[in-house]
């Protein structure tokens with residue numbers, strides 16, 4: 001994708017780089033909405049909880065397909081799960097050497113895979129609860145509940161990560177998830 005440069009009054013220049021395509025952004029904010037709905041609004045005894053859950057499943061599956069065929073920064077190859085690179089990212093951040101990643105940084109990437117996997121566990125156990133084979137089994141319900149608590153803890157860490165990285169890198173990440181563009185201080189090394 002093309003990068004465009006702008007020069008604001010008195011600043012050294014900002015590179016505006018298109019990163020998140022509309023589908024990635026639509027999936028992200030829709031996933032936030034359906035998780036909030038099913039976690040805090042819908043009654044689990046009600047059919048609506050099931051339908052909203054299927055929407056969550058559809059969004060994650062669509063995103064996983066997009067990770068294979070979507071544009072460059074949305075692809076798994078742009079943010080491979082790599083715990084060693086994630087540890088290196090923490091070490092670099094602590095030592096003040098913050099290399100800028102146009103897709104997810106290696107630590108953020110692990111969190112993203114964790115969130116998708118957790119939503120899939122929620123949907124699988126939710127569907128299982130409605131089947132004859134698994135109906136009424138305590139452990140299925142317990143996994144559903146634990147997965148939800150895990151998801152909430154993950155989202156809290158996700159938000160801490162987003163704001164910490166925004167502060168360290170000087171790139172407004174939330175704005176980029178809204179309009180798709182990362183505003184990178186000119187001259188910053190990107191990967």
Ligand code: HEM
Pocket residue numbers: 024027028031032035036063074103104105108112115116155158159162173174175176177
């Ligand atoms: C239920 C709540 C949330 C969930 C489950 C969630 C999940 C995710 C996932 C899965 C991604 C990866 C997107 C992709 O590659 O398709 C992501 C990225 C992102 N999310 Fe969230 N999110 C949540 C709430 C939020 C909120 C409230 C904000 C803003 C305040 C936010 C800001 C971001 C940003 C900025 C990124 C991109 C990070 C980067 O540049 O690497 N998220 N989120």
Ligand code: HEM
Pocket residue numbers: 034035038039040044045049050052053054056119122123124125126127129130141144145148
């Ligand atoms: C994003 C996806 C989902 C989220 C965030 C979610 C969240 C929750 C939460 C917070 C509860 C209450 C747990 C408690 O009793 O403390 C619950 C219960 C339940 N969920 Fe889900 N859920 C999701 C998907 C699904 C799906 C796809 C289904 C079915 C197709 C489903 C079926 C159920 C059922 C049957 C219960 C009631 C369990 C019981 O108390 O007997 N859920 N869910």
